[in-house]
Amino acid sequence: MTPFCANPPSSGGVLYNDIMKSYNINKELIVQSLDKETVIFDGTKSILFTLNETASYIFRKLKAKVPTDRIAVLLAKNFEVTEKQAKKDIRELIVKLAKKKILV
Numbered sequence: 001m002t003p004f005c006a007n008p009p010s011s012g013g014v015l016y017n018d019i020m021k022s023y024n025i026n027k028e029l030i031v032q033s034l035d036k037e038t039v040i041f042d043g044t045k046s047i048l049f050t051l052n053e054t055a056s057y058i059f060r061k062l063k064a065k066v067p068t069d070r071i072a073v074l075l076a077k078n079f080e081v082t083e084k085q086a087k088k089d090i091r092e093l094i095v096k097l098a099k100k101k102i103l104v
Helices: 053-063 068-079 083-099
Strands: 030-034 037-042 047-051
Touching: 030 053, 037 053, 047 053, 053 068, 053 083, 068 083
Parallel strands: none
Antiparallel strands: 030 037, 037 047
């Protein structure tokens, strides 16, 4: 399961618990849910990002400030993956969103 539409980059050795110490959704972006996907538009760069169903689920939980450990449990339950895989997917998505300045 790849939570973001692009190929996952290396996490760069970022630890799962360290990555969520502090983040916010970039307020300059336009975020729209479409069915089970999420579209994020960066008007300053004219870039459109699309999150698939799994990434959208994680993104909504992050936006609601749900702790990542809880998101992993919910993801495992709702998407039939292990908690270990869920944590990996969450970490990869957070790294990607931070690199794209969606999480700041």
